[in-house]
Amino acid sequence: MASVPEMSDVGTSVITVTATDADDISYGNSARVVYSILQGQPYFSVEPNTGVIRTALQDMNRENREHYQVVIQAKDMAGQMGGLSGTTTVSITLSDVNNNPPRFPQGVYQFSIPESAQPGSVIGVLHARDNDVGRNAEMEYKITSEDGRDIFKISTDKDTQEGVLTLNRHVDYETKRMHTLRVQVDNRYLDPRFRSLGPFHDTALVKVAVEDENEPPVFQRSSYVMEVLESAPVGTIVGAVSAMDPDNNRSPVRYSVDRHTDMDRVFNVYPGNGSVYLQKTLDRETLPWHNISIRAEEFNNLNQISRVPVSIKVLDVNDNPPIFATFYETFVCENAKAGQRIQMISATDPDEPIGGQRFSFRLAPEASVKANFTVRDNNDNTAMILTLRSGYSRLHRSRYLIPVVIADGGSPMLSSTNTLTVRVCSCDRDGNMKLCNAEAQALTAGLSTGALVAILLCVCILLIMVLVVLFAALRRQRKKEPLIISKEDVRDNVVSYNDEGGGEEDTQAFDIGTLRNPEALEDSKLRRDIMPDALFSPLPRRPPPSAVAGAAPGALRDNADVRDFIAQRLAENDSDPTAPPYDSLATYAYEGSGSVAHSLSSLESAASDGDHDYNYLSDWGPRFKKLADMYGTEDSDKDS
Template sequence: MNTHVDPRFYYLGPFKDSTTVKISIEDVDEPPIFSRSSYLFEAQEDTDMGTIIGTVMARDPDAASSPTRFTLDRHTDLDRIFNIHSGNGSIYTAKPLDRELSQWHNLSVIATEINNPKQTTHAPVFIKILDINDNAPQFAMFYDTFVCENARAGQLIQTISAIDKDEPPGGQKFFFSLAAVNPNFTVQDNEDNTARILTRRNGFNRHDISTYLLPVVISDNDYPIQSSTGTLTIRVCACDIQGNMQSCNAEALLLPAGLSTGALIAILLCIIILLVIVVLFAALKRQRKKEPLILSKEDIRDNIVSYNDEGGGEEDTQAFDIGTLRNPGAIEDKKLRRDIIPDTLLLPHRTAAVPDNTDVRDFINQRLKEHDVDPTAPPYDSLATYAYEGNDSIAESLSSLESAATEGDQNYDYLKEWGPRFNKLAEMYGGGESDKDC
């Protein structure tokens, strides 16, 4: 278009014209729009299941005005306490509500176009749970209460208070009283949510009664009125002049000073454990097989050895066994002890043979020296048995020539008392008078 007009044609003007332009705007599909940016609802904790808490609304801004479907984001309602109507957006309870468990519930509602499920919108919904008086008051803490044995009537022994999980609009107000009349204690309400426990008589004896149980009734002023009964445990204790507790157990009088019941129990347990250990040790030691001090007769191997010893007569045959003393060639190998650990393991050696003309005393002395220097010999508490009959026994002469008395001086009458087997000897030596006549 040439916007510059030739001046020669100005007289023909003006030069202008008009036209109509039509612009068409294409529709773009948009997600639903909620009526509010967020929603706040309230519900009492005693609301029945299925009660509608509130309703959310959303519409499709497009010309097509597609219908909308509502759902709850379950990530914000893991316990599934609430549900929502998919058509009209009504939110209702699916489980009982408890303010003491959760005072607020923060949900997320999703609006989705039915014709185009990709078009969705989220809106936050806040639900506040209103409190009702459904909890009874109770003791604010555990009270370790005691009364002195020398307490006087009207003496304060404990101040108590209470708490309530509920939050009444007018504030909490508690009342204290006894469940039944008690001859020993009473409760005085301070009207400030506290109360005092007082004695009603003089003197207490822990040997008679060591513990008292005092039921206390606590109630509130909300509607409906809730109340509970708490039991206060009161111990009877020995106190000093200032009222400070010294001991509360009746058996403490029998215990030594400085030792508690736990300490005595620990001492007794230690003693019992020591006794068990001693008994087990003794039993194991008794079961252990001991080494024999002297070998049995089956292990003895006799050798014929020539020796010059007259012996002790016929009645001394049991005094010793010469075969055991003189066993140079068949000595049994040393046995290792099973009850001790040897320091070194030495090979047993054989004892040198003893000549036949060796005296028994020399033989025993030689064996004794060998055992003294032998490192594999039994310890000092083992017994090695030897027998020796002595030496230089003087033998009397059997000659009748050296006899100081004659045959006639001998009296053999006692032979008659020896029985029939000795009658012949009695006749030979007991002749008596007949011999004299000869």
């Protein structure tokens, strides 16, 4: 097996074949071998004595024929008649060299692309052909024409050796509808031996048509920067934006503000002409820049929308007076001398005038009369507070308020009055503060140490007495029987009965059957509550029914007695210090002032000389009915 590059010169060595002969070379020509070619002419030849096979034909082309079979004969006896011979076959392959340029199969290529295509989009593929193989067939594509060189780009696919045409930047149908490119293809690796054969490249025309599409409006600028004074009134025009429909129909454009970029609705835009105007007042110190976005959309197609960023700078106006740079509270020693500096002050102003701030300081005119201090301007935006006299007394005056007027250098000039507090303090010889509380000194100036101890002792004794009284009151309140004996807190269980009674026909709220029938009452169940003698004087015995003409027996007297009794009980509960602070229930049980027959006791009956009138029994029903009606009424007082 052998190979030789194609297009090799005549006589190029291909391979050497060697034959052996077992005869003894020292006896005549028996072992003398001569080589000859039996097959493979006229392409190859062999040297008779060496067996070297060489090319015998000029310009053998691999693309025409790649493989050759060559038969070589070796014959002894120096090739003479009667000699013995043997043959071998040599397979020779022509290896490839780069002797063929790449060629486009067609001279013109046509592609199309929509104008909305994004950069990087593939437009088409070009494939040149090369008869060489392997490394010799690698190609490179490039755009050689000026037209379209910056708009389009072509690259080589290493696997397929194709030229891939892509979009480098946007195209516009309204600007140019057809782009004509000239594309050249070259071999990557050239063989200098074959340059004389001609140029090893090829060219083709590529035409790219741009397809029209409905595009959104296009702004004249990619962004806008505007300026407005912070003192500008509402309605002031800040600036204007401009956009137009790039399509041939030139649809009208409508403008609006993206509200998610202007949540406070400070700015707005006229829909027809794109003028941006002020909708609210501005404050540079609060927000010096406003960044909004303005939309432009076609009237005929609301889906075609474009946006542009707009930055609005708020220009400064001198609208803030200067104030102290920080809170100042200084002191002056009692032994201070006149002209002594006690404080250095400075100012600040949120405004930012061109060239910087220039502050001036002076004492307020109303404080110049009988002034104790003065203000000296340092002409560097600072000032000093100086004393005007010697000696200050805490007992006479513990604090001074110094009004300082600070003005800026803006136009118009603004000023403000700031108050500096100066305390009078006791200092040592070096001017270090020792004590500034004049009130505490005045209170303790005339008291000795023993007097202070006595005052403190008296205070302690008073506190102990107060604690003892409170403790006794708490114990008394704990021992007092609760008004309602229950495991649950009355405050958590409040029941309201709002029944004022329905008169004599009301039998739902009260069962007064027992009251109407005195005989049904058991003696053991009758309450024997008696009003305290200290609060009520004994009532005189009731006269017989005949004593009051035209009235029910005992009715007038009993009504007054019950009212007095209830009023007295209410007064007792209202004035009771141990009563609970919340609404509670109080039980009032009144036995009455006695019967019309006075006492029913056997002792009193025996002591009586005369006969008793027992007609009073017929009067019990109406009397107890009235009593039940009185107790059944609703009272809004807490102790009722």
